[in-house]
Structure formats: C-alpha cells, structure tokens
Amino acid sequence: MTAELAVVLPVLVLVLAVVVGTGAIAASVPVVAEAAAAAARSLGRGEGETRAGAIARQVLPGAEIGFERSGDLRCARVSAPARLLGVPVARIDERVCVPGDGR
Numbered sequence: 001m002t003a004e005l006a007v008v009l010p011v012l013v014l015v016l017a018v019v020v021g022t023g024a025i026a027a028s029v030p031v032v033a034e035a036a037a038a039a040a041r042s043l044g045r046g047e048g049e050t051r052a053g054a055i056a057r058q059v060l061p062g063a064e065i066g067f068e069r070s071g072d073l074r075c076a077r078v079s080a081p082a083r084l085l086g087v088p089v090a091r092i093d094e095r096v097c098v099p100g101d102g103r
Contacts, residue, residue: 073097
C-alpha cells in the first residue's frame with residue numbers, strides 16, 4: 001500500500017494544483033473585464049486617457065491598458081497575464097467600448 005501511495009500521491013497533488021490554478025485563471029477574467037469597463041466608462045464621461053488608465057490600474061494593478069477610437073465609440077483594451085502555478089501561460093484580453101466622447 002505504501003508504494004502505491006508514493007506513486008499516486010504526487011500525481012494527485014499535481015492534478016489538484018492544476019485544477020486550482022485553472023480556477024484562478026477563470027476568476028481573473030471578470031477582473032480584467034471590470035478594469036476595461038471602468039476605463040471605458042471614464043472615457044465616456046470625457047475624462048482623459050491618463051485618468052482612465054489610472055482607474056483601470058486601481059481595479060487591476062500591473063495591467064497593460066490601451067485606448068482607441070472607432071467611429072463614435074471610445075474603447076479601452078486591458079490585458080493581463082493568466083498564470084498557472086505562478087507561470088504565465090496565456091494573456092487575458094478584454095475590450096470595452098462606450099458611445100460618445102463625454103460631450
């Protein structure tokens with residue numbers, strides 16, 4: 001019984017770590033979306049990109065933030081690394097647009 005446990009236990013620990021890590025990645029997606037939405041709302045109120053970026057960084061420190069115009073829309077794009085067991089494995093990107101320019 002001890003030999004079997006010694007073989008199976010590390011595999012179970014690894015599987016558990018991957019499941020927990022995957023859950024952490026899934027939990028990060030709404031945070032990135034909220035940061036993008038907060039920045040876009042700021043742009044929609046007519047606040048500048050510097051202020052909108054600061055608001056997004058309050059929600060998600062360390063995020064990469066970009067802005068663009070698309071016709072009558074002001075858009076904020078937020079990107080952050082998705083980490084699994086502390087290692088960046090992908091990027092989470094969200095883009096939110098709002099109408100107008102705050103006038």
